[in-house]
Amino acid sequence: MTSSDILLPGTRRALLHRVATAQSEGRTPSLVAAVRRDGQIAWSGARSCLDGHEPDGDTQYRIGSLTKTFTAVLVLRLRDEGLLDLDDPLEKHLPGTDAGQVTVFQLLGHSGGLGAETPGPWWERTPGTTRPELSDVLGERPAIHPSGHRHHYSNPGYTLLGSLVEKLRGDSWAEVLRREILEPLGMDRTTPQASAPHAGGWAVHPWADVMLPEPAEDLGLMAPAGQLWSTTTDLLRFAAFLAQGDERVLRASSVEEMRAPAAPAEAGDWGGTYGLGLQAVRRGNRTLLGHTGSLPGFLATLWFSVEDDVAAVVLSNATSGPPVGTVAADLLQIVADAEPRIPDPWRPLPEVDEELLALTGPWYWGTQVHALKLLAGGGLELQPLRGAGRASRFQARPDGTWTGLNGYYAGETLRVVRADDGTVDHLDLGSFVFTREPYDRSAAIPGGVDENGWRGLAL
Known part of the structure; x- marks a missing residue:
C-alpha cells in the first residue's frame, strides 16, 4: 500500500485544499505539509510560488523552537540515567549562571521566571558569536518573575538546558543530539546547519507582493532553543517517538511525562498548557501535543494526537503570514474526523487472577x-x-x-x-x-455505623 492509498480521495483533496489555501492566503513562497497515521506517512503535499519547484518531504526548513523539544528529550535522558533529578537547582550541575536557583523542571516547563529573550541585539538576526558567554545570554537580571509561580516562555532557559547537557555529557549539544536522538530515530535530514535541498527564508511585504531574503544566522549558545533544520518526513518520525517512546532514546513513561502539564497556563494570549518541552492545546474534544517554531524567514508546527494516532507537520519559508499552527491542527482534524481510527478488536484476558x-x-x-x-x-x-x-x-x-x-x-x-x-x-x-454495601455495618469504617441502621421517614 502506498501513501496515496491510505486515505480516501475526498480526504486527500480536503488536505490539499487546506494547504493550497494556506499558501495562497498566507502569501508564503512555499508551504509543505504531511500527515502520519497507523505508523506511516498517509499524505504529503506542498504549494509553491515557483511552478515546478514544489518542496517535498526531503526539503529542509528551519524549525525554530521545535528544537526545544529535542533539547528536552536530552535532559530527560540524563534524568533517566540518574545523572540529575528534575528538582535539582541548576547551580548543582551548572554553577555560576546567576540563575542557579531555578530547577531543571522549571526550565523545561518555562516556569523558572527567566526573561523571554536575551539582552542586546535581536538574537535571531545576529551571529551567535555576539553572545559568547552565558552571561551575555542571561544579562544582568535573568529572573523577572519568582521561580515556580507562573508560565513565562523563556528562550534563554533552553540555552541553559543545552549548556547543562554539554556539561554532563562532556560534548557539544549538536553532537549529543546527533548521537542520542537523530541517529537512533533515523532522522538523517535534521541538522544544525542547512543541507541541500533546503528552502531559503523570506520576508513578504505586508502591503505588496514583494519579498526580501532573511539572514540565516548560526545561533551559537542559543542553538538549543531554536537552531535546527528539518523535513516533514523526519519530524513525523519524531512525532511517532513522542507518542510512543523508543527504548533506544527515551522510554514510553518518560515521553508520557513530557506530555503532562508542568505549569499553569499563562494569562492573556497563551492558549494552552506546557509540559516538559511540549506544548498542549485543546482542539474541540481532543488534545494536540507538539511545538510551534519560528525564526526570521521560517514558520513550523508539529502537532500529534495520541488518541487518534495522527500527526501533522506544516513548514513554511516566510517570516509571517500563514497560520501554520492552525493549518497543522486542521490537517490532523480532517483526517481524524473523516476517517476515525478503527479500534482494536476486544479480546478476553489470556489468564484470570x-x-x-x-x-x-x-x-x-x-x-x-x-x-x-x-x-x-x-x-x-x-x-x-x-x-x-x-x-x-x-x-x-x-x-x-x-x-x-x-x-x-x-x-x-x-x-x-x-x-x-x-x-x-x-x-x-x-x-x-x-465497602461492598453503603456504610457496611460489618466493615471497619472510621466513626462506626449507627447500630440502628438505615431508617425511613418514621424516625
Missing part, C-alpha cells in the same frame, strides 16, 4: 457507588458509576498494594484490607474506605 476478579464490581464510598474493573495487563480502574467524580487507574506494587496512575488518586496508595478470617473487609484508598 481469581483474587483480582473477586475484587471487581461495585464498591461504595459512603453512599456513592463506584465500579472496580480489572484491566488488560493486570491493572485496576476505579470510577464512579453515576455522574462525574474521582476516577483513577492503578498498578500493582510488589508489596500487594496499588499505586494510582492518574486523576485525583495519582500517586496515592490503594490497599485491600482483610478481616481476621482472610476475607476482604474494605478497600483503603488514601484513608478513604470503600
